[in-house]
Amino acid sequence: MAAKTYFSRDYADARQRFLDAAGAAGAALDARAHPLNGPAGEALFTDLAWLGPPEAERVLVTISATHGVEGFCGSGAQVGWLESGLTREQPAGTAHLMVHAINPHGFAWLRRVTEDNVDLNRNFVDHEAPYPENSGYEALTEALSPRDWDEAVIAESQAALEVFAEANGRTALQSAISGGQYRHPEGIFFGGRRPTWSRLLMEEIFEARLARAQKVAVVDFHTGLGPHGHGERICVHAPGSTALKRAAEWYRDDITSPALGTSSSIELHGCNEVGMEKALAGRELTAIALEYGTIPTPEVRLALCADNWLHHHGELDSPKGEAIKEQIRAAFYPDTDDWKEQVWERAVETLRLALKGLAQG
Numbered sequence: 001m002a003a004k005t006y007f008s009r010d011y012a013d014a015r016q017r018f019l020d021a022a023g024a025a026g027a028a029l030d031a032r033a034h035p036l037n038g039p040a041g042e043a044l045f046t047d048l049a050w051l052g053p054p055e056a057e058r059v060l061v062t063i064s065a066t067h068g069v070e071g072f073c074g075s076g077a078q079v080g081w082l083e084s085g086l087t088r089e090q091p092a093g094t095a096h097l098m099v100h101a102i103n104p105h106g107f108a109w110l111r112r113v114t115e116d117n118v119d120l121n122r123n124f125v126d127h128e129a130p131y132p133e134n135s136g137y138e139a140l141t142e143a144l145s146p147r148d149w150d151e152a153v154i155a156e157s158q159a160a161l162e163v164f165a166e167a168n169g170r171t172a173l174q175s176a177i178s179g180g181q182y183r184h185p186e187g188i189f190f191g192g193r194r195p196t197w198s199r200l201l202m203e204e205i206f207e208a209r210l211a212r213a214q215k216v217a218v219v220d221f222h223t224g225l226g227p228h229g230h231g232e233r234i235c236v237h238a239p240g241s242t243a244l245k246r247a248a249e250w251y252r253d254d255i256t257s258p259a260l261g262t263s264s265s266i267e268l269h270g271c272n273e274v275g276m277e278k279a280l281a282g283r284e285l286t287a288i289a290l291e292y293g294t295i296p297t298p299e300v301r302l303a304l305c306a307d308n309w310l311h312h313h314g315e316l317d318s319p320k321g322e323a324i325k326e327q328i329r330a331a332f333y334p335d336t337d338d339w340k341e342q343v344w345e346r347a348v349e350t351l352r353l354a355l356k357g358l359a360q361g
């Protein structure tokens, strides 16, 4: 079957296809209802599918929609894995836990953030401790979340970012914008002031569902960074750690490390791997984010700023609102056969290597 058929048109479609395919593949299903609804009034869920022995000590975990709208990609890979029959390749004694739409609200509403405007992958900090500072973001708040949104404002904002980049460098600009910030709840890349619904659920999944697991591999699907169609395996395990070494072995050195400066991503505050590691309490974890490029970074940023403006100051149900929704969807989900084919091939290669790594030793 062609890869393009695995991808869905919206959250509701993705959910139904996932449930049907997981059911047909004989998975044990479980669902968690989100307290809010989607834009068409549809109920929202995070769905869990467990394939393989319930007692398995080796578990592959795939996660879609950590960043909501990026869920088209991860859901497509999960549905494809189920529909194509690749589940038959699962080694004996190994389980595969598919977490479908960990941030269903962002997926349904075509937002990268959760219902409370929080970047889930910056939310896993200790909210009782002082928050990390991000002075770069402070300097750019006005440019990144302006009160109005029109061509003049956009041009002014872009100019401000350019001035910052020229003075401080491109990496500093990237860190300022996307490293995470904890002071501006109405800004972008906001890490929150408390654990979000999706974080609490993820911690619960890792604690309860993986209580027996001794070896865990995680593939968390993302989009929006790096060259179009390329799937970068970003590994945030510490430089010099056995986990990073193991990931390099499993994936044949085809991984990158933000801490070592080899990734298209800079180092982040409060990413979900922190929560996974804590929940597994010393048991073996080999986690990667599989990050697919879409369109150039400045355009992705523009879409994020536009969407942020829309949800704080604009009107969803207006021509401008609809145009912005199209813009953000396209920024994180290039709806072309070619891109889907690339996503699918890299996903298959990655999950095969993860299962092989889990099964050895």
Ligand SMILES: [Zn+2]
Residues within 6 Å of the ligand: 066, 067, 070, 221, 222, 223, 224
């Ligand atoms: Zn992402």
